[in-house]
Amino acid sequence: MPRTLAVLQPEQGVRLITLQRPEALNALNTELLAELASELDLAEQDINNRVVVITGSRKAFAAGADIKEMAERDLVGILNDPRLAHWQRITRFSKPLIAAINGFCLGGGCELAMHADILIAGEDARFGQPEINLGIMPGAGGTQRLLRAVGKSLAMQMVLGGEPIDARHALRAGLVSEVTQPELTVERAMAIARLIAQKAPLAVRLAKEAVLKAEDTDLASGLRFERHAFTLLAGTRDRDEGIRAFQEKRRPDFTGQ
Amino acid sequence: MTFDHILFAIEAGVATLSLNRPEQLNSFNAKMHGEVREALKQVRQNPEVRVLLLTGEGRGFCAGQDLADRNVAPGSAAPDLGASIEQFYNPLIRTLRDLPMPVICAVNGVAAGAGANIPLACDLVLAARSASFIQAFCKIGLIPDSGGTWTLPRLVGMARAKALALLGERLSAEQAEQWGLIYRVVDDAELRDEALKLARHLATQPTYGLALIKRSLNASLNNGFDEQLELERDLQRLAGRSEDYREGVSAFMAKRTPAFKGR
Numbered sequence: 001m002p003r004t005l006a007v008l009q010p011e012q013g014v015r016l017i018t019l020q021r022p023e024a025l026n027a028l029n030t031e032l033l034a035e036l037a038s039e040l041d042l043a044e045q046d047i048n049n050r051v052v053v054i055t056g057s058r059k060a061f062a063a064g065a066d067i068k069e070m071a072e073r074d075l076v077g078i079l080n081d082p083r084l085a086h087w088q089r090i091t092r093f094s095k096p097l098i099a100a101i102n103g104f105c106l107g108g109g110c111e112l113a114m115h116a117d118i119l120i121a122g123e124d125a126r127f128g129q130p131e132i133n134l135g136i137m138p139g140a141g142g143t144q145r146l147l148r149a150v151g152k153s154l155a156m157q158m159v160l161g162g163e164p165i166d167a168r169h170a171l172r173a174g175l176v177s178e179v180t181q182p183e184l185t186v187e188r189a190m191a192i193a194r195l196i197a198q199k200a201p202l203a204v205r206l207a208k209e210a211v212l213k214a215e216d217t218d219l220a221s222g223l224r225f226e227r228h229a230f231t232l233l234a235g236t237r238d239r240d241e242g243i244r245a246f247q248e249k250r251r252p253d254f255t256g257q
Numbered sequence: 258m259t260f261d262h263i264l265f266a267i268e269a270g271v272a273t274l275s276l277n278r279p280e281q282l283n284s285f286n287a288k289m290h291g292e293v294r295e296a297l298k299q300v301r302q303n304p305e306v307r308v309l310l311l312t313g314e315g316r317g318f319c320a321g322q323d324l325a326d327r328n329v330a331p332g333s334a335a336p337d338l339g340a341s342i343e344q345f346y347n348p349l350i351r352t353l354r355d356l357p358m359p360v361i362c363a364v365n366g367v368a369a370g371a372g373a374n375i376p377l378a379c380d381l382v383l384a385a386r387s388a389s390f391i392q393a394f395c396k397i398g399l400i401p402d403s404g405g406t407w408t409l410p411r412l413v414g415m416a417r418a419k420a421l422a423l424l425g426e427r428l429s430a431e432q433a434e435q436w437g438l439i440y441r442v443v444d445d446a447e448l449r450d451e452a453l454k455l456a457r458h459l460a461t462q463p464t465y466g467l468a469l470i471k472r473s474l475n476a477s478l479n480n481g482f483d484e485q486l487e488l489e490r491d492l493q494r495l496a497g498r499s500e501d502y503r504e505g506v507s508a509f510m511a512k513r514t515p516a517f518k519g520r
Contacts, residue, residue, distance in 0.1 A: 180491065181488075181491045181492065181495070183495050184491055184494070184495070
């Protein structure tokens with residue numbers, strides 16, 4: 001049983017992972033990161049799981065990395081850091097990942113949130129990369145994913161200035177797709193998860209991969225990838241079912257085949 | 258924790274916070290700010306508290322910032338008043354607006370400067386007949402702060418807001434009531450009792466629902482129509498899940514008096 005996470009399956013096809021280190025505002029220590037990576041691996045292998053929602057508490061999604069832990073690592077320690085492998089496992093997760101964010105979403109917490117495919121924020125969420133204030137810098141994608149999400153000027157301001165932005169600002173900048181009442185953040189994320197869980201899993205998987213491809217490839221290669229993925233789906237039973245259901249004006253019954 | 262510059266008590270769901278530097282007309286210095294902040298933290302964290310009553314001791318309600326606390330000696334560098342606002346006044350105003358319960362302000366006397374705008378961040382403002390509101394900032398080269406520039410035009414309209422802010426004239430409590438700046442004027446001798454009566458009533462009401470009402474009305478000042486309708490939908494969804502709603506409906510059906518728990 002994970003000690004720093006709570007894992008629920010509130011409904012068919014959806015897993016809800018809640019970060020639980022209340023004593024440290026869900027700071028991402030190595031243990032939590034390892035447990036999260038393992039949980040995502042389990043969700044990856046579970047044929048019945050289609051979407052994962054990840055959230056923290058009302059007060060904090062995750063308020064950064066564990067500073068105490070970080071202080072103990074010297075140069076060699078950083079070079080041999082096991083955390084990198086955990087981050088890579090989180091990055092590899094191939095099913096839709098939705099982050100429901102309330103409160104502080106800072107440093108490693110913000111980087112974790114940006115690993116999600118869809119970010120939903122409560123009104124009082126705060127996003128920031130305050131690493132610079134400690135004489136360090138983001139080390140888990142903060143300098144890369146933030147730029148892609150909000151553009152250069154704001155990314156630079158956040159990374160170099162270390163000051164957080166509020167949920168509304170994050171919405172305007174494109175870091176999150178929706179802002180909702182804090183009490184309803186998880187509910188809203190679950191509703192989106194439910195919607196996605198009803199779609200054809202193979203199509204969802206390839207579509208996610210294609211969108212992510214756009215982040216790190218040139219347009220021509222991206223378009224080629226998209227075409228290949230599109231073509232692959234032509235061989236699936238779910239595609240035939242989807243088109244037939246549309247013609248027959250009924251709900252499709254997708255099996256993931 | 259004992260306080261030097263405020264009186265603070267919690268009784269039967271009512272938290273009473275009274276500014277207590279009567280010799281200085283309850284003007285704010287750093288220590289008083291710290292004490293008010295601590296008291297409001299207790300209000301927020303104590304699940305027993307269902308209403309906050311804010312008032313002042315002596316003949317004034319609050320004369321705003323204690324200027325003796327701000328040294329602007331000739332030849333000294335210009336002070337950063339922005340820092341003081343960032344550190345003290347803005348958090349105070351935000352806290353009053355965001356507290357998930359009704360906040361009553363009983364203005365017992367003169368309310369000047371920030372002291373005139375702090376009541377406007379509260380939900381229900383009662384004022385003694387002898388009380389007055391003075392946007393004194395313009396007299397010393399400053400602008401209305403503590404939310405004044407935002408609140409005034411919304412409460413009394415732009416024309417009156419500008420007159421108040423640019424002239425800094427004394428606005429009587431009765432005039433303030435007529436203009437819609439405050440809820441109600443009461444006789445001096447009855448202010449405390451009236452305010453307490455109101456507080457005690459509110460302490461028996463569905464606090465969570467009241468907090469949502471406050472939240473939705475505050476939000477309406479910034480929201481467009483569609484946004485506000487969506488907010489109403491979301492907050493009603495939350496309200497409908499409360500124990501008090503269940504109790505309210507079943508009491509109504511059974512024709513009995515509801516017993517609200519504030520949840």
